[in-house]
Amino acid sequence: MLVIACPGQGAQKSGFLSSWLELPGFAASIEELSAAADLDLRLHGTESDDDTITDTALAQPLLVASAIAAYRELVRDLPAPQVVAGHSVGEIGAAQIAGILTAAEAMEFVKVRATGMAEAAAATPTGMAAVVGGDPEEVLARITEAGLSPANVNGGGQTVAAGSLEGIDALKENAPERARVIPLAVAGAFHTDYMAPATDPLAALAAGLSPADPDITILSNRDGKAVTSGREYVDTLVHQVTHPVRWDLCQEELLSQGVTGLLELVPGGTLTGLAKRGMKGVETFALKSAGDLDAAREFVAAHTRN
Structure with a gap:
C-alpha cells in the first residue's frame, strides 16, 4: 500500500x-x-x-x-x-x-x-525553531512557557515552535532536557x-x-x-x-x-x-x-x- x-x-x-x-x-x-x-x-x-x-x-x-x-x-x-x-x-x-x-x-x-x-510575515518580525528530541510533553510545555505555538508537530521527535523572535530566544535559553533548539531560516511564524x-x-x-x-x-x-x-x-x-x-x-x-x-x-x-x-x-x-x-x-x- x-x-x-x-x-x-x-x-x-x-x-x-x-x-x-x-x-x-x-x-x-x-x-x-x-x-x-x-x-x-x-x-x-x-x-x-x-x-x-x-x-x-x-x-x-x-x-x-x-x-x-x-x-x-x-x-x-x-x-x-x-x-x-x-x-x-x-x-x-x-x-x-x-x-x-x-x-x-x-x-x-x-x-x-x-x-x-x-x-x-513581513508585518511583524517572527520566526520558527525546530525542537529535536526531548520528552514530548516537556517540549510542548517549554514552547508554551516561551509564549510560542507548536506550529508543526511532526512526529519522530521533532516539533517546530513559532512566534516572536524573543520567544524563540527564550526557548533556546530554556531548552527542554535532551533536546536541541534549531532556529529555522523562514520568514515568519507560519501556522x-x-x-x-x-x-x-x-x-x-x-x-x-x-x-x-x-x-x-x-x-x-x-x-x-x-x-x-x-x-x-x-x-x-x-x-x-x-x-x-x-x-x-x-x-x-x-x-x-x-x-x-x-x-x-x-x-x-x-x-x-x-x-x-x-x-x-x-x-x-x-x-x-x-x-x-x-x-x-x-x-x-x-x-x-x-
Whole structure:
C-alpha cells in the first residue's frame, strides 16, 4: 500500500529542478504551471539562489508545481497510489493529485496563499525553531512557557515552535532536557495567529471554487484523518494557515491503514526522514532528481500491488 507525500516549505534547494527540466513532459508541465501562477518557475527552479527561493511568495508555488509535475512523470501508466498527503503547503499539491483541484486552481490557490503569508510575515518580525528530541510533553510545555505555538508537530521527535523572535530566544535559553533548539531560516511564524491576515483573501478565493471530491484517499494536516469531501478539504486548507500541522497524526493514520511504502515527491528528503523515525517498518523513497525516476517507478509498482 503506497502513500505519495508532498513536501512543505523549506524543502526547496537552489537548482533542484535542473535535471527534471531535461524531461520534455516535466518541462511542459512547468511551463503550464508557471503560466497559471504568473511566475517563471523554470528560472527559480534552476538558476535562482537559495536566498531568492526562500521567499515565501516564490517557494510555495515552486514546491506545489514541482510536486504536480513530478507526479505526472512518476505515475503515467502505473496504478495511482492508495493514499496521498502533503505537509503544509504540500497539501495543495496533494489536493491536485487527488483530483480535488485542477492544476490551474492549485496554482492560483497557492499563489494567493503564498502572497498573503509573505505579507503577514513581513508585518511583524517572527520566526520558527525546530525542537529535536526531548520528552514530548516537556517540549510542548517549554514552547508554551516561551509564549510560542507548536506550529508543526511532526512526529519522530521533532516539533517546530513559532512566534516572536524573543520567544524563540527564550526557548533556546530554556531548552527542554535532551533536546536541541534549531532556529529555522523562514520568514515568519507560519501556522499561527500571526498569519491571520492571509486567511480572508484565501477564503474568498476558496468560496468561488467548485472542488471535486477526491478520487484518492487524502489525509488532512488538521487531524491526520481522511477527508472525503472536496469542499471540506479546501475549507480546511484555509483553516490550516493559522493552525498547527499535525504530521504526527498523519503518520499514525498511515500506519493504521497499513501503508507499506512512502514516496516523497521532489525535492524529497524531509518527509522520508521523519518517516524513518516515526513509521518504523515502512519503506521510503525520496524522489530528488530525474535520475531517480526509474527506481521510483519500480517502488510505486511494488507498493501499489500490496
